[in-house]
Amino acid sequence: MDPVLAEVESKMKAVIQNLYNLIVQGVDHQGPATQEAMKQEITRLVENLLSLSQSAPSVRFDIPPEVTEYVERARNPKIYTRELVEATQRMNQLLKGRCDAYAQMRDILAKDIVLAMPELENDVRKVVRSTGGSIDG
Template sequence: MAAATLQAVDQRLRSIITNLYMLILQAHDYHGQGTQHAMTDEIKRLIQNLVEVSQQARTLNIPVPIGIIQYIEQSRNPDVYTREFVESVMKWNQQLKGRSEAFAQFRDILAREMMSGIPDIKDDVREIAASTGG
């Protein structure tokens, strides 16, 4: 079986949503035997689309982190997982930014103190500090 494309799976999912929408409409506007046959046909199309999307999904090559799978298996919302992950990354980025700024300040203070304490290496310290962004 050839590998499925993301577009093909997306199209199949859209078909499933359409099937479900049509079933809702038919159930809401139920008029007996004629509607029952239409609903039966729609359910058959829904089942066929579900089978096909399941087969296509197996051949779709998109890596999903095991943490997300475990999160979903615990009946939790993957959107919450995404939000928590983004918040965690933002927090980590803020910590790294703070560390980076602290090291830059330390570099500048160290260079200034070295230049004032050992005047012979003033030019070398200035060159090194400038090459590292100071």
């Protein structure tokens, strides 16, 4: 992993931990002692956020605009990923069907060429074999 990315990740984890600690302290509030602990936690949170904001711009990665649009429309980017995978699977199935159809057409055409022009049989067999087909079956 890129050291800069690892540093940013660790700072984000620290921010998340600060927020979690504040939630726990808020739920289990016990008076002045908790208030002091929360003040210290908020101080650490601000420090971690400042540190994160200083180092985060050095991380470079591209987010597809479609994902950004999904997030801006308050949609889960995992939905985008799922829809993209499903669309890719459909396209792969379509392309596989086309490849199979062209392969069948190649084999049938090769058989017909050999029947019509037997003198080309060796050449046709070479071409069909080199493209992964068979005219014997």
